[in-house]
Amino acid sequence: MSTIIQNALVPQVENKLIGHLPALERAELLSQAKLVQLNFADLLCLSGESYQYVYFPLTAFISLIAKLPKHPALEMGIIGFEGMLGATILLNTRQVPSEAIIQGSGKAWRIPIASFEDLLTRSNNLRRILETYLYQLLCQLSQNAVCAHFHSVESRLARWLLMSHDRIQTNELFLTHQFLSEMLGVRRSSITEAAGELQTSGCISYNRGWIHILNREGLLARCCSCYHLM
Template sequence: MPVPSQRYVRNQLLSILGGDDYGAIQAVAESVMLGRRDILIAGKKTITHVYFLEAGIASEIAATPEGRRIEVCITGREGMVGVPLLLDVDRTPHETFVQIEGEALRIDAASFRTLIEERPNLRRTFANYAYVAHLQTAGTALSNGSHTLEERLARWLLMCHDRVDGDEFPVTHEFLSTMLGVRRPGVTTAIHSLEGGGMIKARRSHIQVLDREKLKTAAGDSYGVPEIEYGRLIRTGR
């Protein structure tokens, strides 16, 4: 697939770049489809590419040696996968895989390093995003330790809703239990609670957001800090 002109690019980081900077990215990028469960970054292995998602959602996962897994960050069309390369780090213990299928513009690691070395405006924009991603990870840790499961689930659903077109997206109870680091029955109870409040509708491995404002109320102060900082630092299209 051809790489789109900047006028049609959907990734929000790329859409705000100067024309020359986007042109430099366009010259070395390729457009790729992302299938569900595709591995974008393998834990403890050399990072080969940076991905700027055009559609879909990727999950960054931390794991223990015993195999316990929990999601620490999600990325959609607002950002990029491969932040360690921006920080001159070539690998990470975390794995990043595709949670919701989509597409992305992909740049190999060597070309990406050349771009950010030669173009300070690119590095600055991407560094702003790296800061926001750090806040999201910190917010996840705070939420896991300080908020109820219902609040955490509402936060997670809002974050996904921010990154997809429309109000419905695929997700299973089993997947949510892994992402939130809790047992499946607890996820089921929390989903029923949000559904009973008229905030969401759960059906056939999909969840539909019915009332975003009620969902934000349910999330309380677990949601919003990274989103505010993103709006302050990076012009958003949503």
């Protein structure tokens, strides 16, 4: 699970939402935050339970997962340094709407829920920034639902790799075909086939769970239109 690390080791990447706050409010928010290391496949919260913390990713990124009995899981949204986990607290509920797991290892700011609610009552700037973000997240969730229904696995995989690439600072991602099949809600064999196509075309290389992005332009040519809408 998450490990608290020294705030002196803050990475160079800034969370965009925190970055939009005026300096004094940013300092106040960060005074309530702990820097944590989050690792691949860490479960942050389950649907239906109450948030204990909110997270502002820096180098980590988070998947929002929807599940149905007897069906593969499906990723509904992705949250990196552009966003936060727990924005629905703006709607006066602590209830978690969807499971959240770590898709990309890295660092994040973590704030206890009660401290964050207190910050929200005192900062109109924070509330306004998060309202805009919550709207963007809702757009992402609805676009992902349409995408999963209509677009091919290869084009969705290309989009998914681009969205992940946008949120990391390297060209490497650690993933398994099993994990990817759960993200995209398809069988493992479909992921193997789609990843094979992207590898043959020189867009990626894949070795023992490590995906290397070799040709971002190639992925842009193959991804579904949803990537350009979000």
